Amino acid sequence: MSSEGIGGTSRRQLAGFVRTLRDNGFALGLKETGDALAILASPLASRPGTLQPALKALFCATRSDWERFDEIFQAYWQGRGLRRRQMLTGTASDGSRPQRRLPSPLAGSDIAGKPDHVERGEGPEGESPAEGQGRRGGATRAESLGRIDVRRIADPDEVAEAYALAERLARKMRARLVRRMRARRHGLRLDLRRTIHRSVAHGGTPLDLVWRRRKPKPLRLVILLDASGSMSLYTAFFLRFIHGVVDAFREAEAFVFHTRLVHVSDSLRERDVSRAIDRLALMAEGIGGGTRIGESLATFNRWHAARVINARTAVMILSDGYDTGEPVRLATEMARLRRRCRRIIWLNPLIGWESYSPEARGMQAALPYIDLFAPAHSLESLAALEPYLARI
Amino acid sequence: MTLSREEIATRLEAAGYVADRELAMALWLMDFLKRPLLLEGEAGVGKTEVAKALALVHDTELIRLQCYEGLDQNAALYEWNYQRQLLAIKAREGSGENADAIEEHVFSEKYLLERPLLAAIRRERAPVLLIDEVDRADEEFEAFLLEILSDFQISIPELGTVTARSIPRVVLTSNGTRELSDALRRRCLYHYVDFPDVDREARIILVRQPGIDTALALQVARMVTAIRKEDLRKLPGVAETLDWAATLAGLGVADLRQAPEAVHETLVCLLKTHEDRSRIGREVVDRLLGKVA
Numbered sequence: 001m002s003s004e005g006i007g008g009t010s011r012r013q014l015a016g017f018v019r020t021l022r023d024n025g026f027a028l029g030l031k032e033t034g035d036a037l038a039i040l041a042s043p044l045a046s047r048p049g050t051l052q053p054a055l056k057a058l059f060c061a062t063r064s065d066w067e068r069f070d071e072i073f074q075a076y077w078q079g080r081g082l083r084r085r086q087m088l089t090g091t092a093s094d095g096s097r098p099q100r101r102l103p104s105p106l107a108g109s110d111i112a113g114k115p116d117h118v119e120r121g122e123g124p125e126g127e128s129p130a131e132g133q134g135r136r137g138g139a140t141r142a143e144s145l146g147r148i149d150v151r152r153i154a155d156p157d158e159v160a161e162a163y164a165l166a167e168r169l170a171r172k173m174r175a176r177l178v179r180r181m182r183a184r185r186h187g188l189r190l191d192l193r194r195t196i197h198r199s200v201a202h203g204g205t206p207l208d209l210v211w212r213r214r215k216p217k218p219l220r221l222v223i224l225l226d227a228s229g230s231m232s233l234y235t236a237f238f239l240r241f242i243h244g245v246v247d248a249f250r251e252a253e254a255f256v257f258h259t260r261l262v263h264v265s266d267s268l269r270e271r272d273v274s275r276a277i278d279r280l281a282l283m284a285e286g287i288g289g290g291t292r293i294g295e296s297l298a299t300f301n302r303w304h305a306a307r308v309i310n311a312r313t314a315v316m317i318l319s320d321g322y323d324t325g326e327p328v329r330l331a332t333e334m335a336r337l338r339r340r341c342r343r344i345i346w347l348n349p350l351i352g353w354e355s356y357s358p359e360a361r362g363m364q365a366a367l368p369y370i371d372l373f374a375p376a377h378s379l380e381s382l383a384a385l386e387p388y389l390a391r392i
Numbered sequence: 393m394t395l396s397r398e399e400i401a402t403r404l405e406a407a408g409y410v411a412d413r414e415l416a417m418a419l420w421l422m423d424f425l426k427r428p429l430l431l432e433g434e435a436g437v438g439k440t441e442v443a444k445a446l447a448l449v450h451d452t453e454l455i456r457l458q459c460y461e462g463l464d465q466n467a468a469l470y471e472w473n474y475q476r477q478l479l480a481i482k483a484r485e486g487s488g489e490n491a492d493a494i495e496e497h498v499f500s501e502k503y504l505l506e507r508p509l510l511a512a513i514r515r516e517r518a519p520v521l522l523i524d525e526v527d528r529a530d531e532e533f534e535a536f537l538l539e540i541l542s543d544f545q546i547s548i549p550e551l552g553t554v555t556a557r558s559i560p561r562v563v564l565t566s567n568g569t570r571e572l573s574d575a576l577r578r579r580c581l582y583h584y585v586d587f588p589d590v591d592r593e594a595r596i597i598l599v600r601q602p603g604i605d606t607a608l609a610l611q612v613a614r615m616v617t618a619i620r621k622e623d624l625r626k627l628p629g630v631a632e633t634l635d636w637a638a639t640l641a642g643l644g645v646a647d648l649r650q651a652p653e654a655v656h657e658t659l660v661c662l663l664k665t666h667e668d669r670s671r672i673g674r675e676v677v678d679r680l681l682g683k684v685a
Contacts, residue, residue, distance in 0.1 A: 057421050203491070
């Protein structure tokens with residue numbers, strides 16, 4: 001496609017526009033720019049009324065791109081003095097619209113174009129994010145750490161180590177789950193194509209039968225983490241575990257909720273742990289006012305469930321069950337969720353405490369829909385989940 | 393053959409698809425830039441219909457590949473006709489031909505069964521290839537699809553490489569049950585299909601149910617739009633709207649306000665789960681009817 005006959009000004013303007021889009025999280029390559037030049041060279045470019053939808057179809061790749069494009073287009077081509085930061089307000093990081101995907105950390109090349117609030121977050125409750133250097137301890141040390149209630153680990157080194165262990169645990173879980181599935185697969189079916197191909201050598205008698213195996217399907221995990229004030233002692237620890245899970249399981253999604261629900265998988269895919277946790281810190285911080293588990297689940301059911309849940313999905317809820325909303329609401333939403341997924345696992349750190357019984361009203365309402373109700377106050381209790389996940 | 397944008401819009405309308413400006417543009421760009429088109433949107437907004445209409449617009453064949461979990465190359469690309477192959481091998485047993493000759497014969501064009509992807513690139517006249525609900529297929533299949541969409545050639549080990557006689561116009565649809573890969577997204581033009589607004593939905597009803605009264609069509613469209621704003625598990629799609637309009641017309645209803653009974657009883661056309669049905673009770677119907685009027 002020829003792009004000759006386009007003036008240098010138009011080229012520069014287009015390049016600037018592409019850069020603006022990239023800054024806003026659009027994934028655009030050279031091919032797209034080339035095609036855009038072709039569009040500019042065509043009669044479409046004569047009117048903005050036709051140029052805009054043409055570039056929109058070309059440059060957008062997701063629904064969130066689709067929704068933001070018009071605004072960015074107009075800001076760039078009609079009010080070219082606007083600064084990037086202004087264009088971002090109220091779009092990418094608008095918390096009141098949780099169904100929108102958060103900008104992916106790798107999508108844009110220019111970090112400065114990201115919403116700036118994620119960078120100033122400290123760890124919740126002032127906990128120091130581990131720098132990934134907590135691998136000094138030997139096996140015995142790891143073992144003893146495994147049994148201790150996370151609340152009681154105070155020494156910063158030990159905290160860091162517990163974090164590292166939580167991540168490693170998540171990775172190991174994934175590896176073992178997959179291996180077990182491979183050993184277990186039975187579903188055999190005759191592969192006719194190969195069988196016949198081989199039978200030619202025997203004059204058409206199918207002596208060598210070739211069997212086809214069902215490919216093992218990895219379990220999909222969806223994790224909902226309660227980040228309210230009452231959970232604050234555990235949040236940082238669980239975030240580490242979740243980061244490990246999201247990173248290691250190919251199919252895993254993570255959400256954080258307190259009074260509302262936030263989809264955090266994209267932020268967690270950041271390889272660098274401390275950066276990922278930083279990104280999350282602000283989102284995860286409970287904003288007073290307690291937990292609305294029922295409402296958060298409702299948001300999840302309405303906006304996310306169809307996309308992230310299939311018949312092989314286990315939903316893992318990490319919460320102490322202290323709900324400030326209506327228990328009835330929670331029960332309805334749990335029932336809805338139950339119909340959709342394979343298993344619901346509720347991990348409650350309080351179970352690890354002596355003399356705990358699930359008396360909170362929210363917990364009572366949710367119990368009938370839970371397949372596994374287990375403690376999660378220490379590394380050991382998390383590790384104990386693995387056999388259960390393997391059986392699903 | 394390249395059509396102008398205006399031509400596409402008029403032909404779409406003639407094919408019974410009421411498109412918005414942006415969609416007509418995307419369909420034109422498909423030809424201009426030679427890229428596939430990815431359509432996303434909720435179930436029932438008419439994504440599949442776009443491909444059918446596009447086939448009519450270009451007056452060509454529609455080849456459809458319905459994706460599902462576990463879809464593999466055998467079902468998407470090609471398959472050998474095993475029964476015939478076995479018979480042929482048996483029949484030649486006594487003829488004294490050597491194994492190589494038999495193999496050559498058995499793996500020839502005659503025993504090849506075309507599946508949608510292979511069929512699409514072997515047509516003389518470029519067809520419309522609809523890859524429906526691509527999000528249901530596995531990620532491995534998506535990668536494989538990407539390869540076909542960029543090369544438009546298929547290699548069959550026993551037969552050799554098949555290159556495209558014509559490049560099909562490819563439409564992919566996704567319901568968003570799984571996140572598609574960035575590579576596939578970037579390869580495609582993108583259009584998000586939303587539920588039509590009241591005016592467009594009324595026009596769709598009029599185009600598809602020519603006998604219907606204009607005022608009724610408008611009322612139905614308004615009512616459905618109002619119902620979609622309720623908190624439902626499954627929002628009624630355009631097909632449901634058409635069913636409902638046809639039912640009401642069939643019952644001889646001319647004005648929704650005059651027949652709340654009929655409206656309530658025929659809501660089965662729109663609401664497909666028990667939960668939604670009980671949510672839109674008599675009072676809700678009355679309230680919505682009040683707004684619609």
